[in-house]
Amino acid sequence: MTADPRSVAGKSLDISEETEILIVGAGPAGIAAARRARQGGARVLLVDEAPVPFEVMAESLPQLWGMRMGGATRNRTAMTEQILTARPALTELFDEGVDLRLGTACWGLFANQANLGWMPGRVAGLVDPDNGSTLVRFEQAIIATGRRDMGLAFPGWEQPGVMGAGAALALARDYGAFDGRVAVMLGTADEALLAVLGLLEAGVAVAAVIEQAEQPVGSAALLGRVVAAGVPVLCAQAPRGVRADIHGVTGLRLRDREIACDTILLGIGAVPMIDLVQAAGARCVFSAARGGFVPQTGTSGETSLPGIRVAGDCCGIWGAKSADPGIAAAEGRIAAEAALGTAPEPWPAPPPGPDIGAYRKEWVRAAVIEALSDVQICQCEEVTAREILEVRPPRYLAVPPCPAPRSLTEILGDGPPQPDQIKRLTRAGMGPCQGRRCREQIQALLAIAERLDLGAVPLAGYRSPVRPVALSTLAPGAEDPAIAAQWDSWFGMPRQWVPFWEVEEKYTVAALATERAHVSE
8 A cells, every 4th residue: 555645644843852741831830840850850841931922912812911011021031030030949940950941832732642643752832932933742741831811791891901810910920010000800709809919919909899799709718808908899790881091991880880990800710721731632521610621630630641741720720729829839749740650649639619600601691691782702803792692604794694593502403502613603712812812701601592501511622823823933944845745735726836737637625535545545
């Protein structure tokens, strides 16, 4: 049997370097994992995308930055120094021999599995402003990418100054570049209350904490600390709009009052950042106790992909873990011990907690549905809540509205509604932010519309690259000539670089399939 020359199998990849243990994320879990792996004698490469380039932050990646980044964030050197000051353990790791790379994002993980069987081992794609994109082969990986904030749409939420609670805390603590003075927090979960306390400590004024429920949902101890700090907690309220000028938010309108502020913080849900492992093909499941969709793991953080483990907030978020970085550090240490082949200690388990699915659905109901405004859920593609629920084609197609609206089941078929279908039909979630502002909101909207638990509706899928990377950056410096010779045929398009008199008479995808069948015979 002759090999198909158009197959990628057997072609070489431009692998720049190799390491034994790759760790993605330099928070408490990543730092602890790197230290333990290095103490065990492994070659360790630790990468963290902070400081995130300003241009990427402007697209709300990986957090919802809300254009409240101070001018200092444009100075990469100053921000790197600031991060090293905020996390002194990183300098210690460098002195211990860990290959530390800040400002380096991992845009993809690739491991041989059912739909991918030709990789030369496990490979990660890294990108940084200085070296562009490189491919690194690794033996084991520990993914500790942390968390991000759930978006929440309401009239005016596209204004500068509406941002994630975690993003504000990162700007204030790690970057020292939070460009806000007076904030209002939406949500009273433990993560929101901890963010309030952290911002107060960083010198940011918090005018109020807003909760749509009749009572706060966070722990009484944290709530008491917030109230003792002089921050009012207003329940049975929800956003109805904003006041704004050319600089963005100047106030938040609620059901029955208005609060002056320049920043509105979205604290209704901290969600595990699973994009990297889900795009790699790891199985993910919904766990209310762990904050949403998380990778399915074993007793030492191993995912369904051999050699790839998770640790820290990307494999679970709960109140006690948010308050105590030692829990995430323990997960990182356990994952490193397992990667080294030693017997790890028991994996931390979350205690029973509130129904975060119901809580997030109620916030979406209060802010999006009850606001009586067809607000845009997907800011990038300008797709509104009504267009998502009615599965309307993109407006630029000029498709007339359906005279008799159909249910999601009639449009999408049996079973729970699938956000990936919604994305393909409406473009919701296909913009530059890669769905980070709208993914969980679309999930909640569909669950509300079909009267389902939040976990019954899957998240829209992730695809590599999970960070925005220019095609010119991804292009290899030295491409295998065997790959270059087949570029046109892979896409079934007329040969662009071959004279027309040399093009096959029937150069189509169907013809290629027929040719492959003959080759296999």
